[in-house]
Amino acid sequence: MAQTFNVVGWFEIPVTDMPRAIRFYESVLGYTLHYQPVGEEEMAWFPWSDEGSGAPGSLVKHDKHYTPSTEGTLVYFSSPSGDLANELARVEQAGGKVLQDKTLIAEDIGFMALFLDTEGNRVALHSRG
Template identity: 65%
Template sequence: MKNNAVGWFEIPVNNMERAMNFYETVLDLKMQRNQMGPLDMAWFPWQEDGLGSPGSLVYHEEYYKPSADGVLIYLTAHSGDLANELARVEAAGGTVLQPKTKISDEYGFMALILDTEGNRVALHSRQ
């Protein structure tokens, strides 16, 4: 991870169960929930030697508030084609803000979604 500009990311949530269900459904993965005092976190799966950065959903009554206007995080569509993940967004309670859009031949595709908590998040794939 020493070569990554981002060492960790956190996506604020209002309702951890709802948020976990959304991301587990859309990304077809299982999150690991960890409660640490007033912080309630659900970690995305990661590999120590993998590309990208590890991160978490996080709830704290005072310090974390979801937003559609802040930093934009691009989550990797591990299916290889973000159209697969994008197809699950609305059924999981989210909204598609921007459909699958080509960035370039070199960088692939992206889409923008609004999660169940009100966060604007991007999906990315090479196809």
């Protein structure tokens, strides 16, 4: 029998201003990020656990290899509060922009929303309620 696992093992969100990006994500999601310089890169890790679902990840600043974008891969954050409307309400006051309000995907899947972070990345939120 094949082992089941989440196919995403790690994600990285490009940033150009690490302190600003940390403030934004901490304000919107309510987490404390762990700042860690790694060689030529600056990273700020989102909290993670070895148990449960989802993939760990970080903000990353590296002038040569990382460029924020509204195109391409889309990262979905699970709503820490259980209702993404709570986190979405903090996006604009934290310096971002709501691109798509809370929208029902399907009854058995839940809701999603899109926002632009302070660095110019398109990011999504998901919740069941």
